[in-house]
Amino acid sequence: MAVAEVRNLTLAYGPRTAISDLTLEIPEGCTGLLGPNGAGKTTLIKALLGFLKPVSGSGSVLGFDIRTESLKIRQRVGLMPEVDCHIPGMNAVSLTAYAGELAGMPSAHALRRAHEVLEYCGLGEVRYRKVETYSTGAKQRLKLAQALVHGPSLLFLDEPTNGLDPEGREEMLNLIRDISHGKGVNVVVSSHLLPDIERTCDHVLVLKDGTLRAQGSVAELKNTSRTLVDVELREPCPAFVEEILKAGASVVHCSGSSYRVSFPAGANSIGAVLFRAAKSSGAQIRGFRPTKRTLEEVFLEAVS
Numbered sequence: 409m410a411v412a413e414v415r416n417l418t419l420a421y422g423p424r425t426a427i428s429d430l431t432l433e434i435p436e437g438c439t440g441l442l443g444p445n446g447a448g449k450t451t452l453i454k455a456l457l458g459f460l461k462p463v464s465g466s467g468s469v470l471g472f473d474i475r476t477e478s479l480k481i482r483q484r485v486g487l488m489p490e491v492d493c494h495i496p497g498m499n500a501v502s503l504t505a506y507a508g509e510l511a512g513m514p515s516a517h518a519l520r521r522a523h524e525v526l527e528y529c530g531l532g533e534v535r536y537r538k539v540e541t542y543s544t545g546a547k548q549r550l551k552l553a554q555a556l557v558h559g560p561s562l563l564f565l566d567e568p569t570n571g572l573d574p575e576g577r578e579e580m581l582n583l584i585r586d587i588s589h590g591k592g593v594n595v596v597v598s599s600h601l602l603p604d605i606e607r608t609c610d611h612v613l614v615l616k617d618g619t620l621r622a623q624g625s626v627a628e629l630k631n632t633s634r635t636l637v638d639v640e641l642r643e644p645c646p647a648f649v650e651e652i653l654k655a656g657a658s659v660v661h662c663s664g665s666s667y668r669v670s671f672p673a674g675a676n677s678i679g680a681v682l683f684r685a686a687k688s689s690g691a692q693i694r695g696f697r698p699t700k701r702t703l704e705e706v707f708l709e710a711v712s
Contacts, residue, residue, distance in 0.1 A: 409436055411562050411594045412456055414474075417465035419448075419455050419618075426451045427618035429465070434596060434613070438588035440605035440626075441598040442707055443615035449598040450490065452615070453564050457482055470561055483512050486555035490566040492547060493554070494539040500526055501535045504553050511558035518557065525553040529583065545576030552583065562594045563587065569604055577604075584608045606703045614710040622710035629706045634670045637678060639696040641665040647689035655681045660705070668699065 410433040419427040427448045441449050454460045456469050458478020467474040469481045495503055501522050508518030526535045529549040534542070539550060548568065555563055568584065569577045585608050588595040599605055605612060605626075612629060614622040622629065641648060642665065649659050652669055660668040671678055679696070686693045 410434060411436055412467070412469040412596075414452075414455070414467035415465055417455065417467055418463040419451055419460055420463050425463075425618065427455070430618065430620060432613055432620050432623065434594075435611050436594055437611060438584070438595045438597065438609045439611040439613060440609035441596055441613050441615065442600070442602070442605060444600060444711060446617075447615040447711075448618040449615055450566055451618070453487070453566060453596070453598060457485065457487065457564070483558070484561050486558070486560035486563040488551045488555040488563070488565045488568055490570060493551060494542075494547065496540045497538060499536045499538055500531055500542075500550055500553070503539055504550070504557050507554040508557040513558055521557050521559070522553070525556045526550075528556070529553045530579065544571045545573065545579070548572060548576070548580060549583075552580075556587070560593065562596070564596050564598070566598045567600075568597065569599070569601060581607050602702075602704050602707055612703070612706075614707060616711045622706065626703060630701050630703060632670075632701050634673055635675055635678065636660065636699045636701060637669045637671065637682070637696050638699045639667045639669055639682060640694045641667065641686075642692040642694055645689055645691035648685055648691040651685035651689045652681075655685060657681065665694075 412434040413432065415431050417427060417430045418425065443449050451460065455462060456467060456474055458474055458481055462475065470484055472480045474481065501519070504522035504526060505518040508521055509515060513521065523535070526532055529552050531546060531549055531553065534546065539547070542550060552568070565584065569580050572580060581604060584595060584597060587593050588608065597605060597609055609626060611625050612623065613620065644665050648667070652659055657669050657671045660670050662668070682693060682696055
């Protein structure tokens with residue numbers, strides 16, 4: 409079941425078209441929204457929340473029309489924007505409770521809930537500090553708390569690990585994973601960092617230039633009907649590639665003396681083929697091992 413969908417959606421900023429005739433569905437669970445900078449990821453999120461009116465096409469979020477029911481959508485959806493959204497002079501409890509009140513919660517309920525989500529996001533001990541004194545990691549977790557305070561059914565996270573150090577990034581990814589897989593909240597993670605998507609998401613949508621280039625579960629997209637083998641030579645050898653091609657295989661990519669070779673599914677005697685190619689080309693094989701396609705390769709294929 410889709411938690412959000414668009415049909416033939418076109419969005420523009422003045423004369424510039426940002427998204428053109430886009431059709432897609434966001435399934436339940438945790439979905440990664442991938443694409444290079446300027447691909448239209450943030451623009452799509454703004455449209456789904458009703459902040460941008462479509463030039464043409466239609467869409468819905470949680471069953472509500474993005475053209476006519478944007479307020480109902482925003483009351484049921486949490487947003488963690490890429491840019492900071494703090495009010496200097498306020499502490500974390502007041503700011504998070506205020507976000508809950510903006511979503512329609514009674515003041516007392518919003519305040520009680522603010523304490524709960526700040527504790528969950530690891531800010532319990534600093535909840536009364538002024539937000540402008542927070543580190544980058546604490547500010548990111550505060551944005552997540554604001555997005556969670558009203559108990560949304562769907563959460564949009566726009567570049568949630570921006571500016572975080574390795575430890576802070578690990579903490580944020582663990583939170584996202586727990587929210588989507590432990591708390592039952594549908595999550596859309598917009599990012600250009602593929603390892604983050606691979607760690608947290610079950611499904612992926614790849615955008616480029618406002619169009620959909622690939623979609624599906626992470627497992628399906630990484631699956632291939634061919635057998636992949638990583639081969640390490642003593643030194644680079646272009647003649648080795650030529651011999652591999654003659655044998656009916658192909659070189660997916662190479663880096664220095666490392667080659668990823670693709671064989672047809674069910675190919676036999678892969679080792680013998682590699683050694684024959686090495687003997688004919690004068691290359692020396694230092695080692696080889698079977699491997700799998702990465703999400704980065706899926707992404708590069710989709711946007712190239």
